[in-house]
Amino acid sequence: MRLVIAKCSVDYIGRLTxxxxxxxxxxxxxxxxxxxxxxxxxxxxxxxxxxxxCRLSQTDGLWSVVNKGGEELQITVEEILHDTDHTLGIDPGLVKDGVEAHLQVLLAAAPHTLGEGYTLVRREYMTAIGPVDLLCKDAEGASVAVEIKRRGEIDGVEQLTRYLELLGRDPLLAPVRGIFAAQEIKPQARVLAEDRGIRCVVLDYNALRGVVKDELTLF
Amino acid sequence: MRLVIAKCSVDYIGRLTxxxxxxxxxxxxxxxxxxxxxxxxxxxxxxxxxxxxCRLSQTDGLWSVVNKGGEELQITVEEILHDTDHTLGIDPGLVKDGVEAHLQVLLAAAPHTLGEGYTLVRREYMTAIGPVDLLCKDAEGASVAVEIKRRGEIDGVEQLTRYLELLGRDPLLAPVRGIFAAQEIKPQARVLAEDRGIRCVVLDYNALRGVVKDELTLF
DNA sequence: GTATGCATTTCGTCA
DNA sequence: TGACGAAGTGCATAC
Known part of the structure; x- marks a missing residue:
């Protein structure tokens, strides 16, 4: 890695200028x-x-970085104040935890937090337009499609609506109700969801993790 | 700006770990x-x-960066290989060109590129759920709502659909047709749009700029 | 301040 | 490889 501190002007010509x-x-x-x-x-x-x-070519004070798509970064270097080079080696990757995928796993392990007597049918239930996060059955055995987001916004409601429309045509499942579950649900998304008869559930990641952990401990 | 090359391990505890x-x-x-x-x-x-x-505190090899929300970055520095400090001063801002706003201006200046005899009614035509990018009239004087995107994806079609539903209720405008205009339209978005009777138009930024420039030169 | 939508989004995954 | 969805999205702007 080369680190240069310099007085420079820069131009980008590509997707925009x-x-x-x-x-x-x-x-x-x-x-x-x-x-x-x-x-x-x-x-x-x-x-x-x-x-x-991309490739860097350097002639006098004009640096040019070009990529395959013909985009270009032009750096006009007027004065170099610092210029060092360092060998870092390859970096081991990082480990994440707590994203949407994890929410889905936790909720799949504790479907009753969505409602008394709820049971899981399948995670990632496949449809023609993509997988529904969770397909559940309620206490009466009726189908419930669950869309899980970290942040619940309007497009998530649209997505769930499309799934519900499609699933509702399947005589083996119909009627199918919907639950929009997220750590945080934006007001506009909530209004749209409830207007369409979709129930909104706010998820507490830590509480959910606690519930699942407790249940695992029981066995 | 301080630049440190160091052997270190890093932990983030915040929205995720x-x-x-x-x-x-x-x-x-x-x-x-x-x-x-x-x-x-x-x-x-x-x-x-x-x-x-955020605030950085440093004790021996343990650096801790904390922000207002209680999120923390812990850097355990094992060995420092390089450590320099530089005064850069404040940076003058950058100038952009070519984004969605510019496409809108260009298309507003040349509505006939959308269709023979098309004229502009208003840019940013306000509705209860937000502004429509362009409201036009076709050669017969019928209303056309235009949604402009750099990349046309499914949520853009949903957005336009909501506008069309709302505008269609206005007796002064109805019936209102829709045009989905973008530099690039994803196949799924195109299918959804055309299924809903929305016309798709692929925009050529440079050509559009040329058209507008030519017209300006005429006067 | 909050909500909304764009971004040279970047980044991953999956078909 | 392309399409699609998430992001510790960040960021500007309208309300």
């Missing part, structure tokens, strides 16, 4: 060829960048 | 307090980060 007037910035050149231009503020997003695969 | 085993990485500390941990590959996105506002 953008320009940065001259200023002192960090230019990071990674070993895979990708280039990132960072300022001293603004969090994790670079001001400009080129993702791999 | 994640762990990075020891390896040599770049730790970037920006002047606004934000911290980015980058590996030598992978482009754009840091392996882990903390966005401002």
């Amino acid at each position: 953008a320009h940065l007037p001259p200023a002192i910035r960090l230019i990071m050149v990674k070993s895979d060829g990708s280039v990132l231009v960072h300022s001293d503020t603004g969090g994790y997003k670079p001001l400009m960048w080129m993702t791999p695969p | 994640a762990h990075l085993p020891p390896a040599i990485r770049l730790i970037m500390v920006k002047s606004d307090g934000s911290v980015l941990v980058h590996s030598d590959t992978g482009g754009y996105k840091p392996l882990m980060w903390m966005t401002p506002p």
Whole structure:
């Protein structure tokens, strides 16, 4: 990894065109060829960048980074204040926990948290337009399709609506009700869901994990 | 901006938990307090980060970055290979061109590219659920609502459908047809749109710019 | 401040 | 490889 602190102006010509007037910035050149231009503020997003695969050519003060699609990053370097190169080696990956997939696993393990007497039919129940997160049966044996999101927004309700329409045509399942389950449900999504007779359930990740853990401990 | 190359392990405890085993990485500390941990590959996105506002405290080899929400980034530094500090100053902003807003301006200036005799009624025509990108009239004076996207996907069709449903109830406008215009339209979105009687139009940004430029030159 | 939609989204997964 | 959905999305803007 090469780290350059330099006074430079930058131009991007690709999906859009953008320009940065001259200023002192960090230019990071990674070993895979990708280039990132960072300022001293603004969090994790670079001001400009080129993702791999791409190629850097350098003539005098003009650096040019080009990718396969013909997009180009032009860096005009006026003055270099710092320039070092470092060998980092390959990085072992990272381990995540707590995303939507995990919510689905937890809810599949504890379907009764959705309602008294609820049982799981299948996770990822496949339909012609994609898999429904959970298909359950309620205490009376009626079908319930469950859409799980971390953040429940309007498009999630639309998605569930499409599934319900399709599943409702299956005489073996019909009638099929819907549950929109999320850690957080936006007001507009809730209004739309309830207007369509879809029940909204707010999930508590830690509580759910506790419930499942307790049940595992019982056996 | 402080640049540290170090052998370190990193833990994030916040919206999710994640762990990075020891390896040599770049730790970037920006002047606004934000911290980015980058590996030598992978482009754009840091392996882990903390966005401002946040605070970095450092005791021996243990760095802790905490934000207001109680999220924490723990960096265990085993060995420092490089450590420099740089003054960058504030960065002048960047100038963009070519995004959705520009497509809308161009199409508003050349509505006839959507169809012979098409005229513009209004850009950002306001409805109860938000503004329609363009409201036009066709050669016969019938209303046409236009949704513009850079990439046309299924949720854009859903959005336009909601607008059409609402606009269709207005006796001054009804009946209202729909056009889904994008630089690129995904197959599933096209199928859904056409199934609902919505016409799909693929936009050529450069051609559109040329048309508008030519027309401006005429006057 | 909250909600909404865009992004050079990036990034993963799965068919 | 392409399409589709999630993201510790981030970010600007309208309300």
